[in-house]
Amino acid sequence: MINVVEFKDFTFKYMNQSEPNLKNINLEIKKGEKVLIAGPSGSGKSTLGSCLNGIIPFSKEGGFKGTCTVNGIEPYETSIFEISKHVGTVLQDQDGQFIGLSVGEDVSFIDENNLVDQDIMIKSTKDVLTTIGMQAFINHSPQELSGGQKQSVSLAGIMRSPADILLFDEPLANLDPYSGKHAMKLISDIQKTTQKTIIVIEHRIEDVLEQNFDRVIIINKGEVVANGTPEELFRKNLFRKYGLREPLFIEALKYSGINLEKDSIYPIEKIATSENIEKIKTWCDSIEIKKTDFKEKILEVKNLFFSYTEDKPILKDVSFSVNKGEILALLGNNGAGKSTLCKVITGIENETSGDIILLNKSIVKDSIKRRGEKIGFVMQNPNHMITQETLAAEVEFGLRIRGVKNYAEKAEKALEVCGLHEFRHWPVTSLSYGQKKRLTIAAILALQPEVLILDEPTAGQDYKRYKDFMKFVKEIARNGVAIILITHDMHLALEYANRAVVLCNGTLVANDPPSVILGKTDLMEKSNLKETSLSHMADLMGLDSEKLMNSFINFENIGGTK
Secondary structure, X not given: OOEEXXXXXXXXXXXXXXXOOEEEEEEEEEOOOEEEXXXXXXXXXXXXXXXXXXXXXXXXXXXXXXXXXXXXXXXXXXXXXXXXXXXXXXXOOHHHOOOOOOHHHHHHHHHHHOOOOHXXXXXXXXHHHHHOXXXXXXXXXXXXXXXXHHHHHHHHHHHOOOXXXXXXXXXXXXXXXXXXXXXXXXXXXXXXXXXXXXXXXXXXXXXXXXXXXOEEEEEEOOEEEEEEOHHHHHHOOHHHHOOOOOOHHHHHHHHOOOOOOOOOXXXXXXXXXXXXXXXXXXXXXXXXXXXXXXXXXXXXXXXXXXXXXXXXXXXXXXXXXXXXXOEEEEEOOOOOOHHHXXXXXXXXXXXXXXXXXXXXXXXXXXXXXXXXXXXXXXXXXXHHOOOOOEHHHHHHHHHHHOOOOOHHHHHHHHHXXXXXXXXXXXXXXXXXXXXXXXXXXXXHHOOOOOEEEEEOOOOOOOHHHHHHHHHHHHHHHHOOOEEEEEOOOHHHHHHHOOEEEEEEOOEEEEEEOHHHHOOOHHHHHHXXXXXXXXXXXXXXXXXXXXXXHHHHHHHHXXXXXO
């Protein structure tokens, strides 16, 4: 097969860095292949993608040696316009990608550039938006959309690209689980019907590898450290070695003592042998299930309604509470009302009716400032929160305006917890999207709130940072802070949340432990949520889904075999 991408002894270093970001890369990608490039945050995987699509050196400067070719062309020797004819890209940060004033204009941009007949252009734009479920938003501004909706529009735009190589940089970063599954299927369908070369840069291994990939390339510290089929890498334990999360079903197989070298383990449909089923059952029976009771309410929402217009309610009679020391997951698909609910709680939006009680007192008449003294809110998009030039200044800012004397010390501690201390004097513009997320979280954590609302806190984070950060969140909860996690990550809800509430079309449809919710197929489908591979595994093996998930959680909590 023909190589469409080749790196030969390629090394690259950004202008403001002392060490190379990519080191001695030797890599080939063949025509029509579907390849996953994975690696922890800061490993260089997105930099590699930027070398392919012309962002380097035309938007981000640096020095390099060796060669990188795309369809026989060296991107740095041509123009970004020319290379876009060969490589179509969906960026991780969608706000940096939109061009049109409306969704329809943005998706039509490629056709307009190629002088496509207007009637054909309009029809194809409507067709592709219908395919991804965004037809109703054709006249909306991209800036009116949620993070997941923006990602869907970006995907629609790339589907119109004539390029024969499609590059997706963190395509699942802001999608709800159902939309993410649909997006990965769309990407796979594009590859099957067009035979285009697909390159996906992601760290959400389970969600991506639900679709069959030809190869997985792992990058760590700027170097290619693994290159093989998914099954080969699972057997060699290479994902975990380099700070990436394996699919939950692979972890469960290991925990139960199943020999991964002996049987087929990928795709998941191959694991349901009688021997494996017996070992999983024995392992589940051996795990003691522990539960924690929380009795002291910190925040209570009562019969809450909210709408922008009278004829279109966004939140409908929502009631729930969160207790001192409890971690509550707020689940639901994009547009279900999760972020809106938290904006109402914090006072960014005013409820239509209902009550919000904090520490036994109604706060519906309190200002945003007053609520902000007790409720911390970390938004989904870090670009909407950052105001200062350096990391240290950003975290110190909220402390200084509150008159905290040892603000520098508290800021440094928060940066250290979020893995950013070594970059504290860097300009914010030098950070990746994932690092910006950690910065905004550090700025809020430094203020020590009573209730902490985190909107997609681990989106864009590699597994090591994810584990380190959530370990700290658990510590905060143990100290009596109530935590609300708005998340699309079912793994996060399962492993860390004591309880979950599910919103569907603005209505609360479930309020139970995550292991109960994630095992209800009808509820998951109704709410456009996606089952984890553990519940899929339980179905394949004829096991009790809730018992399997609880065994998994408790096994990890007592140390497991990690």
